[in-house]
Amino acid sequence: xxxxxxxxxxxxxxxxxxxxxxxxxxxxxxxxxxxxxxxxxxxxxxxxxxxxxxxxxxxxxxxxxxxxxxxxxxxxxxxxxxxxxxxxxxxxxxxxxxxxxxxxxxxxxxxxxxxxxxxxxxxxxxxxxxxxxxxxxxxxxxxxxxxxxxxxxxxxxxxxxxxxxxxxxxxxxxxxxxxxxxxxxxxxxxxxxxxxxxxxxxxxxxxxxxxxxxxxxxxxxxxxxxxxxxxxxxxxxxxxxxx
Amino acid sequence: xxxxxxxxxxxxxxxxxxxxxxxxxxxxxxxxxxxxxxxxxxxxxxxxxxxxxxxxxxxxxxxxxxxxxxxxxxxxxxxxxxxxxxxxxxxxxxxxxxxxxxxxxxxxxxxxxxxxxxxxxxxxxxxxxxxxxxxxxxxxxxxxxxxxxxxxxxxxxxxxxxxxxxxxxxxxxxxxxxxxxxxxxxxxxxxxxxxxxxxxxxxxxxxxxxxxxxxxxxxxxxxxxxxxxxxxxxxxxxxxxxx
DNA sequence: ATTTTTGCTTGATTCAGATCAATAACTGCC
DNA sequence: GGCAGTTATTGATCTGAATCAAGCAAAAAT
Numbered sequence: 083x084x085x086x087x088x089x090x091x092x093x094x095x096x097x098x099x100x101x102x103x104x105x106x107x108x109x110x111x112x113x114x115x116x117x118x119x120x121x122x123x124x125x126x127x128x129x130x131x132x133x134x135x136x137x138x139x140x141x142x143x144x145x146x147x148x149x150x151x152x153x154x155x156x157x158x159x160x161x162x163x164x165x166x167x168x169x170x171x172x173x174x175x176x177x178x179x180x181x182x183x184x185x186x187x188x189x190x191x192x193x194x195x196x197x198x199x200x201x202x203x204x205x206x207x208x209x210x211x212x213x214x215x216x217x218x219x220x221x222x223x224x225x226x227x228x229x230x231x232x233x234x235x236x237x238x239x240x241x242x243x244x245x246x247x248x249x250x251x252x253x254x255x256x257x258x259x260x261x262x263x264x265x266x267x268x269x270x271x272x273x274x275x276x277x278x279x280x281x282x283x284x285x286x287x288x289x290x291x292x293x294x295x296x297x298x299x300x301x302x303x304x305x306x307x308x309x310x311x312x313x314x315x316x317x318x319x320x321x322x323x324x325x
Numbered sequence: 326x327x328x329x330x331x332x333x334x335x336x337x338x339x340x341x342x343x344x345x346x347x348x349x350x351x352x353x354x355x356x357x358x359x360x361x362x363x364x365x366x367x368x369x370x371x372x373x374x375x376x377x378x379x380x381x382x383x384x385x386x387x388x389x390x391x392x393x394x395x396x397x398x399x400x401x402x403x404x405x406x407x408x409x410x411x412x413x414x415x416x417x418x419x420x421x422x423x424x425x426x427x428x429x430x431x432x433x434x435x436x437x438x439x440x441x442x443x444x445x446x447x448x449x450x451x452x453x454x455x456x457x458x459x460x461x462x463x464x465x466x467x468x469x470x471x472x473x474x475x476x477x478x479x480x481x482x483x484x485x486x487x488x489x490x491x492x493x494x495x496x497x498x499x500x501x502x503x504x505x506x507x508x509x510x511x512x513x514x515x516x517x518x519x520x521x522x523x524x525x526x527x528x529x530x531x532x533x534x535x536x537x538x539x540x541x542x543x544x545x546x547x548x549x550x551x552x553x554x555x556x557x558x559x560x561x562x563x564x565x566x567x568x
Numbered sequence: 569a570t571t572t573t574t575g576c577t578t579g580a581t582t583c584a585g586a587t588c589a590a591t592a593a594c595t596g597c598c
Numbered sequence: 599g600g601c602a603g604t605t606a607t608t609g610a611t612c613t614g615a616a617t618c619a620a621g622c623a624a625a626a627a628t
Contacts, residue, residue, distance in 0.1 A: 511574090511575065523575085524576095524577080524578085527575095531577070
């Protein structure tokens with residue numbers, strides 16, 4: 083076994099506790115690794131899959147980050163998700179056998195390729211894996227509901243504050259600083275995701291800085307006052323999400 | 326076997342093609358029925374489950390309709406879903422072992438009670454059932470993405486038009502008229518779901534009537550001009566959803 | 569049958585965030 | 599290092615939907 087292949091194993095993956103192997107025995111992880119031999123590099127701005135692509139694989143993010151988005155009939159797009167290491171992409175493609183959304187790397191990223199038919203077969207034999215798949219689906223649904231709340235009822239400042247706290251706590255889970263991080267997405271993507279315009283997002287960044295809630299320079303963000311920011315977000319953690 | 330029990334069988338259920346049994350062989354459906362012995366009646370306004378209830382069952386709607394909603398830290402609620410016969414409720418509770426949302430009957434309704442641990446075990450033995458569960462999860466995610474588009478970028482009239490078309494096509498799938506139906510939810514719920522106020526929704530109903538797109542009297546709705554309504558919705562079917 | 573409640577509609581006014589517009593800063597890239 | 603093309607900030611203005619405020623209809627309660 084070469085070093086390159088070793089690098090793909092779950093055992094030495096920094097996000098194994100957040101990803102599919104979570105809760106599996108070593109023996110089951112070995113089986114999972116056997117169907118996850120391929121790794122894929124996706125450069126910043128490139129697509130992992132596009133809307134309409136046939137569904138064959140799920141993708142587990144190893145490193146980097148992605149946005150996923152849907153495209154309406156009129157060509158308009160809506161960013162639906164910012165995905166970080168350990169998260170799965172492509173789950174919404176199962177029922178239609180085609181990807182209804184697309185995923186694009188926000189920075190140079192790498193993913194594990196999971197052929198779904200094989201994963202399905204393995205899950206049939208490994209209850210813990212099946213449970214983990216249900217769990218990931220379910221968690222995803224739960225989070226979407228929280229975003230619906232954000233878009234349905236919340237003011238612009240609340241939305242941005244909630245996003246910053248959410249991203250912060252997700253980075254923290256992955257072993258990075260919760261208070262200082264680099265946003266991998268442009269303002270336009272943040273705005274689109276939050277149902278706002280880039281101008282409004284920019285103004286809010288300025289306002290949050292004036293209010294000493296954050297310090298921001300471009301995509302570099304430092305949270306100075308988590309309590310204050312949480313008050314703006316109207317909650318005590320992300321949008322009740324992961325954290 | 327009594328008549329009451331017979332009534333619970335999938336075989337004579339009008340929505341079996343949309344529900345869990347879809348795609349299963351008769352033998353597999355029999356097995357499914359064995360774990361689905363209980364049926365539950367939920368009266369209008371009553372809860373099927375509440376936020377925070379421990380997760381034990383999934384519920385398949387036999388008749389009637391439900392709204393599900395999440396409650397924010399400040400007590401504010403967001404309606405996340407209107408569920409019709411054949412649809413499953415409770416999927417978002419799996420990962421946390423607790424219901425993160427609640428489900429309330431919009432009219433007198435009945436559901437099949439599916440103990441999840443037994444369903445899980447059965448799915449392990451019946452690949453077609455496992456696939457159907459994945460499919461339902463996946464479909465749900467897909468639809469949430471379409472709602473995100475609606476809430477993120479669309480104007481009030483577009484949102485309501487899309488909802489009307491979506492509900493119409495879902496009724497049609499269940500064998501009811503696509504052009505004439507009774508909304509089971511009050512205006513406030515429609516407004517909340519669409520991220521609007523009840524006043525705005527009411528004004529839009531009036532406007533759509535003036536424009537001869539619909540005829541509405543309270544919750545009784547008739548679609549007069551599907552093409553016109555689709556133009557307002559900016560799409561050719563529901564929010565790209567089920568239809 | 570009459571009061572109370574709940575749900576729906578309509579009008580007047582306000583405001584948060586969009587839109588339009590102009591710079592400014594940053595990122596490659598010759 | 600300088601130029602072209604993004605990406606971000608800031609300002610002025612506008613507008614769609616919220617909010618505030620009645621009034622009305624239908625259903626539930628007395």
